[in-house]
Structure formats: C-alpha cells, structure tokens
Amino acid sequence: MQTLRAQRLIHRGSATAWFLLTSSMLIAQGATPSTLAPASTPAHQIFDLSVFVVAITGGIFLIVGGLLALTLYRFRARKTDPLGEPAQIYGSTQIELAWTVIPILIVVVLFLTTARIIFAIQDAPKPHTALDVTVIGHQFWWEFRYPKYAVITANELHIPVSSDAAPEATFLKLTSADVNHSFWIPQLAGKTDLIANHVNTMWMDPKKPGLYLGQCAQFCGSQHAMMLLRVYVDTPEQFDAWMKNQQRAAPRDSTVEAGRTVFEKQACMNCHTISGTAATGRFGPDLTHLMSRATLASGAMDNSPANLRQWIKSPDTFKRGALMPAMQLTDEQLNQVTAYLETLK
C-alpha cells in the first residue's frame, strides 16, 4: 500500500515535471539553445538526471505545498470559533524525528544518482580517435585551434557528428587569453569556464548534424552579450571538406592586391593572421578563411560585404567596447580592403 502510494506520487511528480519541461519547450522554437533538447551524450545524461530530480522535488513540492495549502484553508480563523485561544502544542519528538530522517534518505538517493553522472561525464575515458580542439577565450571572441591539423579559426567551431557505427567524440581543452569566459552549447554539454593560467577540459559527441548555438556564459566585460558561439556538427564528408579548405593558405587574387596592401601597410596585420602573407598578428581572430564563416565579430552580425565594410570602418556600430579600433581608412581604402577580405574563402 505504502509503496503503491509512493509510486503513484513519483508518477504524478514525473508527469508534472514533463508538463513543465515540455510546455517551456513549446514556447521556444527554431534556433533556441535549449537544455531540454539534448543532442549529445553528456547533455542527454544531464537531461535524464534532471527529469529524475524534477520528479523527486516536484513530488516534495506537491506534498509539502499541498499540506501547507490545506492547513491554511482548514485552520483559517472563523467567526464561529469558540472564545479563547486554540490548544497549544509545543512539539513532538517522534514527528520531528520523522521529518528529519525522511529528508536525509531523499538526500542519499539524490546524491548517489548525481555522483554516478558526475563521474560518468567528468571522468569519461578519452578514446584515442577523439578530435582535439583547443578553445581560447578572448575579450569578446573565441579562438579554436585544431593542433593535429595545424588549423586555427575563430567563433564558429566545426566538429564531426557521432554515429553508432562511427563514434566520434570531440575533446576540448579550454583556457583564456585574458579574463574568464565560459563555453556553453546547451544542446551539446554543460558549460565549462575558460580561465587564464588554468586548463579545463570537456567533451561532446553530437548525434545529429546541424548548427548548434550558444554563447559566453561568464560575464567578461562590455560586450559579453555579443560573444556568441556557433558549433557546426558536420557529417564526415562535410567535415573533411571543411578541414581541407581550412588547411589551405589564403587564396591569392591579383585583382585585390590593393586591398591586400592596405591590410599589410595599415595596422590590421598587427592583430590578425592571414596565412601565406606577412600578416601574423595573434591578438584578433585569424582571417585566413574569413569568408567560410557565416557571421562577423563573434556572431554580432551576418557576414555580408556591407556589414564587413561598416565593421572595419566603425566597430562601435555593432559592438561598442570591442577591442578592434576604428582604423580611420579612406572610403577607397575601405572598399579595397573589404574586397580583399571578401576573397578569403
């Protein structure tokens, strides 16, 4: 009888949990980086754990909240109350012992379940086939390095999809060049902080190709809100094609030599790298294949020629507080350098 009732309560708790979770899911559509739509093993494990926790806490809420509501209703003061004060009760050792022991038992259950998932995710062995990516946080953009491929890119991470036939995990090493940041793609994994002088790790093995959105989750200064993050989960063919392109040096196009000269004669090259040229700056994002990215300035705007030109002319238009200075170029120089950058496919 007792267990039946307990089971029914857990069911009711789970039902409420599901209702709450799915109703928030319905409100959100499209590109929402929802924690409720996991697409990778760690995110899935967390989600399943969260449903269990919501079922237990939801059950507690229904019982205790219901008891409180009942008490308030049943013992409201009424005109028909007899004169004088109600019976005074000072306590009861048995009852108090009961509601100390029961919560302790619940804590034990919750803790053991949680501990299992902590170790499963955090101490998961790294398969030797895993892709390594180093993520470096900068004030207000992301640097991604693929050490085995000698590729450096920014803001848009490409990783291969994982299938049961060909499991592919991506292991990230995370650190920071300046202040603290936090890497968070809710559908793929929980967040991990990027801290200078301190290397963290995390992993994910996305099961479905596509674009996953996220953003910096640790306040890092003026433009923390515009430190957006895109992760493309590619099929093996897409990933190989993308990687091959990234490994090439920047294409050289003689029609835009003027723009290239501007880039190399002005201060641009102090901060940016374009491989195969004299530009080897490391302070800003690597621009070798700028046109392979869908957005500029860490997702602040779409990568269109007009946006690119305006960004070079005045970064404040999109992202006031970004560390890129306005370069004070003439209109002609702006056109030239924009045309040059547009060739960096």
Place this chain on the structure above:
Amino acid sequence: MSDCPLSISQVIDPSTSRAEQITFLEKLHRWVVTVDHKHLGILYILYSTFFLLVAGAEALMIRIQLAYPHNHVLSAQVYNRFFTMHGTTMVFLVGMPFLFGFANYIVPLQIGARDMAFPRLNAFSFWLTAFGGFLLYYSFLGGAGLYGVGNAPDVGWFAYAPLTARSFSPGHATDYWALALIVSGFGTLGTAINIIATVISMRCKGMTLMRMPLFTWLLLIVSMLTLVTITPLTAAQFMLLIDRYLGGHFFDTQAGGSSLIWIHFFWIFGHPEVYVLVLPAFAIANEIIPVFCRKAIFGYPAMVAASVTIMFVSLSVWAHHMFTVGMTSVSNAFFTLSTMLVGVPTGIKIFNWIATLWGGRIRFTTTMLFCIGFLFQFLIAGLTGIMLSVSPWDWQLHNSYFVIAHFHYVLVGAVVFCIFAGIYYWYSKATGRLMNETLGKWHFWLFAIGFHITFDTMHCLGLLGMPRSIYTYQPDRGWSFLNLVVSVGGLIQGIAVLIFAYNFIVSYWRGEVAGDDPWDAWTLEWTTSSPPPVYNFEEEPEVHSRRPLWDLKHPDDPDWEYES
C-alpha cells in the same frame, strides 16, 4: 519631521516648553548624534528603504532594456553598471542594513534590555555603513570605468578577477566598489559584534538562552556568521587593491596570479552571505507565524538546532558556485552532498512552521499574508536549490536565468517578503500607528502576482539557454516573448512597491493608533508603549517562559508549565 513623535525631547519630558521650542535643525542634529538603538534601527530601515527604491529602479531599467531583443534603451556599458550596482546595492545596502535595522530595534526590546551593549559602537557602525553606501553611489559621479565611458562599477557584483585588474578595468570604478564595501563591511562587523555582546550579556532576569525569542536567537546566529563571512571578502578586496595599486599579483593572471583564488574568496563570503540574509527572514517569520495563528512555535529546540546546523553547514558549501571552474569530480561530488545536506535543517524549519499553523486560528492580515507568501516561495526556492546542487545539471544551469530566478526566489520571495511582513508587524511599535490594511493587501497581491510573473518565467528562460549578465539577446533564440513577460511582472512589482512606500509614509500621520499590543502578541517588546520610551522598560522585566505575555494573559495556564 515637524511633529515626529519619536524625538527624544518628547519622550523624555514632553511637557516642558524647551521641548516645544526645539527647531528642525536641532531635531535633525539629535537624529545624527543619537546612540539610542531604536533611533539607529529606524535610521537603518530608512536608509535601506531608500536604497531599495534606488536598486529597484535599476532593476526596472534592466527589465526595460531586456523587454525586446536588440533594444537600445541602455548601452552595453550602462547596462553592465546597472546590473552590477543592482546586485551590490541589494545585498550590501538593502538586505543587510534592513536586517540589522530590525535587529537593532527589536533585539534589546525582546530581551528586556535598555539598549545595545555598545551604543556608541552602534552609532559608529551605522554611519560607517551609510558612508560606504554613499561612497559607492558617488562613483556615478567620481570614477571612470571601462573605456573611459563607464563610471559606476561595471564588473558584476561578484567582480571576478582578472576582469577587475587594472588592465581590464581602468579608471576608478572598481576601486569605489572595493573601498565602499570595505567601509560598509567594517560597519557590518561592528554591528555583528554588538548584537552578539548584547544577546550574551544584556538579557533580563529569567531569560535563559532557551527562553530567548527565536528572532533574537537567529540574529545571534546571523551575527556570528557575519563575523566569519564578511572578513574573507574584506581581505580579498584589500588584496585586489594591493594588486591594483601596490604591484601585487594575487589575482593578476598575466603575472602568474590566480583567478580561482578570488572566486574561492568571494564565495567563501558569498554563500554564507545568503544565509546571513535569509536567516533573519526566518527570524521574522518565527515571530509572526505563531502570533497570527495563535499557537506557540512547534518544536522550539529543533528550530534552534536547525538554525545552528544551517550556520555550520553553510560554511562548507561555497564551491557549489564553482562547479564549472574545473574542479575534480571528487570535489564536485563533495560540494553536491554538502549542499544537499542544507536541505535537511531547512526542511525541518518548513515542517515546523506548517505544524505551528496546524490546529491554529489563522488571521490573514497583511503581515501574515507576506509570511505565507514566504513559506510557499521558500519551499520552491529550496527545491530549485536542490536542483542546482546536482552538479551535472548545474553545468547547464550555472550563470543562466535559472540561477537568477532561484536566488531571486530566495532574496525576494523569502527575504523581501519577510522584510515587508516585519515592517507591517513592527511599524506599530516604532511609530505608534498601524499601516493601512487595504493598501497593504493591494501591496501584497500586486507584489506576489508580479513576483511570480517575473521569476517563474525566468526559470524557463534559463532552461532555454539564456545566460545572465547580457545586455541584449538575439531575436532568433526564442527568448523574446518570455522576456517581455518577465519585464511586465517587474513593472507590476514596481507599482506594488510604490503603494508600499505611500502607505509607509502616510500611515505615519494618518494610520490608526496602535496601542501597546495591537496584534495580541507574546514577546517583551509588546509590553512597553508604542513607541517605547528611550529607556524601553520602566523596570527590568522578569520572564519565566518563552512567551512572557502569554503567561501574563493566561495566569491560569502559563507556558512554563509545559516548556521543556
């Protein structure tokens, strides 16, 4: 101020012509130089009410900015200042001074004392705290921040290093933040020492520790906790200033320092600080719930034990704010367990409150309504706290709007609700008049509805991946509608607080005359007149139980026959 019934002159000897002649400036002077715990308590309350309105206005600006995606009401820089100042103000200039205001006013009255143990230290502490608050706000005029356009602190109330280093935070905004909190921190320490000394040494005859009202018990615990929590913050802020001006490298990651040291220091302060704020809220509920359901508190010794347990356990949970900084799996498991364990003594409290209500005759006055709101909201806040203690889930929820929702459930849903309850309850004692009940009910219902619209919705935003501290968001993320809902709720709360402010001011002149004991209560503060004379009690009271007024009112059935 012209006919302030609290002025010392009237209380001491209202009949002399000298008392009638004192000018406004003289009255003001008396409030400035006062060492009377009741005046200082009122000063604390007025000071924190003022900053409550200021920080509330900042919150509304934040919500206006976030009502729509890509909104441009505030720039990124101004937004960052506002959320930093909102958090700093609410914790240091609203939460703690409010609670110390209540402590100052109520504790000596409840233990039958004539003043605090150290009246001058008391005044000194208040003025230090007040100076700290105004120093912080002077930064809006005085300090240049990031990129020369900021002026108030804009590094978050948690001020994570190395964002606070001079290379990332030039100008003086961060200096104002650190110095102002160091100054107000010393004020806080002074008051905490004072409360401990008062409770230990100034209790009236017959008031053993286990006969102390729970309010006083909890303030004693809070004061002890304050001593061990404020100090690490003050130390860390000194270290920060040493880094910034004396070439130290504690937190300077460019020179081998560690950001993690700051984060540890901050949360060793920051987590117990949550209990510093919430235990006084429990304290207020412990006074009000029994009186308004006409029953003795259920399980008094268990309530004391649970509070002491919370004090100790709360010192071992700080790193649950750090599950994402890359601790080992064993550390994560340890802090998951220690955090979950806080739920046990907290649960005991909730059960004991329900048991107190059980079998009572509950009167739904405004003050009781706020306490009931507190009970429901604190239950939910505790359960979302359990969710956040589950470290893998916290990897998702940390720094998201879910966390914002959770701690506002604690700090508004529990602490602010109890502060309002306490004001409606003790206003009559401090001013001799009752606050208007009709306006009070409007205040309660609007505030509760607005609160739930805002903070219930925020939980969903967090689950949908919205991080905190962002001045705007992209329209394609599916957060737009929910954010608008949150902002509407904020506006409703704003209206409710304005009704409260109106009620608070107008009742001072127009409120119904309260009498000594308007709520038919049981603790010693209700035996003296409203407002109490400067010496509190004509003769030292003597108590025989936890509810001295119950014994007086029911000589045939006194409490001391039953208490164990």
